[in-house]
Each structure stands twice: as structure tokens, then as C-alpha cells.
Amino acid sequence: MGGPRAALAVAGVSLLLTSCAPCGQDPLEPNDDEGSPFDGGSLSFSLNEMDINFHDQSDIDCISYKIPDPGAADDPRMYVEILGASENVDLSLTFECDNGEPGGFTCEGEVLEEPTCSNSGKEPELGFTYDCDAASDEQLGEASIVICASRPSPDKLCIDYTVRAYLN
Ligand SMILES: [Ca+2]
Ligand SMILES: [Ca+2]
Numbered sequence: 001m002g003g004p005r006a007a008l009a010v011a012g013v014s015l016l017l018t019s020c021a022p023c024g025q026d027p028l029e030p031n032d033d034e035g036s037p038f039d040g041g042s043l044s045f046s047l048n049e050m051d052i053n054f055h056d057q058s059d060i061d062c063i064s065y066k067i068p069d070p071g072a073a074d075d076p077r078m079y080v081e082i083l084g085a086s087e088n089v090d091l092s093l094t095f096e097c098d099n100g101e102p103g104g105f106t107c108e109g110e111v112l113e114e115p116t117c118s119n120s121g122k123e124p125e126l127g128f129t130y131d132c133d134a135a136s137d138e139q140l141g142e143a144s145i146v147i148c149a150s151r152p153s154p155d156k157l158c159i160d161y162t163v164r165a166y167l168n
Helices: 003-019
Strands: 038-042 048-054 061-067 078-083 089-097 105-109 110-112 116-121 125-131 143-150 158-167
Touching: 038 048, 048 061, 061 158, 078 089, 078 143, 089 105, 089 125, 110 116, 116 125, 116 158
Parallel strands: 038 061
Antiparallel strands: 048 158, 061 143, 078 125, 078 158, 089 116, 089 143, 105 110, 105 125
């Protein structure tokens, strides 16, 4: 055994593994629409992380999160990040107060009229602040977000990536 034939076989296998092999859908599917996102649970000061993938070039991954009132005392900031993608990713975020309209929604340092924002890149990030309870200096109120990730110009058929969301 061994010799040139075995070496060729090994080379063939590694070639298959590094080319655009099809991959399975991640367990969050179907979640291709902002209106029917995967429920990602609640954000907290611990990392909420999910390892998922774009299983084909048109895959869009939308995830919703609840944000319990973190209290305003230490001025918390919410973050959503895409990590480990080998291609450019468009990341969009839609914010909503659970009760009433947000006062002062700020995303990536910009005060915005509409509670939506977006960012693009291999590891796009969005950091935002808000106040859903204008009557209290101590409370921010409860809120919800939906984020969607997609590829504007996909190269490979499928790629793995991580979605991370947390308060800081
Ligand atoms: Ca997916
Ligand atoms: Ca999807």
C-alpha cells in the first residue's frame, strides 16, 4: 500500500473538501425573512453565540432577540457581531420598544430617526443604545430586535459563520 496511487487519492479527497461542497442547512432554518426570524432568546451581559451557515448563495438568516430592561445605571450598550465569515456580509438590524416609541435610538454613534441600521464587511458589527422608558432615568424599558445577515456578492456556495449578541 502507499505509493503514488495512495498519494493521489489523498490529494483528491483534500481537493474535494476545499472546493465548494454543498453543506446542510443550519438548525435555524427556515429564517429567510425579517417577518419570520429564528427566536434567538434574550440578550444579557453574557455572550449569546450561534454557529450557523449560509447554505446557499441566496440564504438570508434572520434572528430575533428580546432585550430585558438592563437598567440605565451603567449606560449599557447592545452589540451584534458577525464573526468568522470568509466573505462580505450585510448585517441589518430593526429595533422596537415593547411598549411605545423609542426615545433616542443611537446606532454606531449616530442618532437615528428610524430605529434601523446596517453595516457590511467580513466581520460587521452594530452597537446601539436606546431609551424605551422616557419617564424614568433608571429604566430603559423592554425591547426587541430582529437582525438579518446575507451575502451581497457570494463567492462560495456555503460558508460557516458565528452570530454574537450581548450587552456591555
Ligand atoms: Ca442559514
Ligand atoms: Ca436562512
